[in-house]
Amino acid sequence: MGRDKSFLLIDGRPAISCIADSLRAVFSDVFVVANNAAPFEKIGFRVSADIFEGNDSLGGLHAAVSAAGAARVFVTGCDMPFLQRSLLSGLASLAADWDVVIPIHRGFPEPLCAVYGSACEGPIRRRIEGGKLKMIGFHDEVRVRRVEEPEWRAWDPSGLSFRNLNTPGEYEEISAGS
Numbered sequence: 001m002g003r004d005k006s007f008l009l010i011d012g013r014p015a016i017s018c019i020a021d022s023l024r025a026v027f028s029d030v031f032v033v034a035n036n037a038a039p040f041e042k043i044g045f046r047v048s049a050d051i052f053e054g055n056d057s058l059g060g061l062h063a064a065v066s067a068a069g070a071a072r073v074f075v076t077g078c079d080m081p082f083l084q085r086s087l088l089s090g091l092a093s094l095a096a097d098w099d100v101v102i103p104i105h106r107g108f109p110e111p112l113c114a115v116y117g118s119a120c121e122g123p124i125r126r127r128i129e130g131g132k133l134k135m136i137g138f139h140d141e142v143r144v145r146r147v148e149e150p151e152w153r154a155w156d157p158s159g160l161s162f163r164n165l166n167t168p169g170e171y172e173e174i175s176a177g178s
Contacts, residue, residue: 005165006032006078007039010174014043015165018081026088027074033063052125057112058133062124065116077112079165090155091115091147099142103152105162111135113161117142 006016016032023030032040037047048067050059057077064075072095076083087103094101095115102114112135123138153159165171 004039004078006034008079008165008171010081015081016040016045016078017043019076019078019083020045022083022085022088023074023076025085026092029068029070031064031067032078033060033067052128055128056133057135058124058128058137061111061116061135062121062128065118065121065124068118070118072115072117074115075112077164080113080161080163081165082160082163083113084156084161087113087152087156087161090152094145094147097143098145100139100144101147102136102144103147103162104149105152105159106149109136109146110162119143 007014009015010018020030031046031048033048033050034040035049035053037049040047048063050063051066052059052062055062061075064073072092074088074092091101091103091113092115095117098115099117099119100114102109102111104110105113120138120142123141127133127138163174165174
């Protein structure tokens with residue numbers, strides 16, 4: 001994208017604020033994982049830094065699981081401003097017996113729109129220490145509940161939650177529709 005996607009404006013608000021609103025409607029605690037805390041703290045977020053810096057998204061996932069202070073944490077990317085509360089609630093409702101609850105979108109897992117339990121911390125840490133940074137690489141060591149598309153579509157029929165801001169073109173398209 002060439003700039004921090006967290007602060008791209010969606011309906012005049014930073015994307016991160018749109019995401020936080022959806023999360024706060026479902027979860028009791030919302031925080032950001034970022035190594036540069038100042039911009040997020042400036043707009044009122046609690047921030048946790050990566051424990052293992054420079055390890056891509058898996059490092060951020062590890063930081064979120066470690067900092068959650070709860071048995072489970074919902075983790076999302078900073079570029080998913082259209083998370084549907086019904087999807088968040090639905091995924092969370094399945095989490096009691098699983099270490100990971102992950103939706104499958106277009107045939108692929110969505111690791112940055114999933115619920116993770118504290119049991120994931122060790123397997124993620126070992127992957128990072130071994131230089132294996134695939135986001136779902138640790139799944140064979142934990143209990144994973146895949147939520148296939150027909151199931152999650154009951155909560156988000158249009159799949160709006162998975163619309164993200166990966167490219168300038170996607171952002172322009174979204175901005176034009178706002």
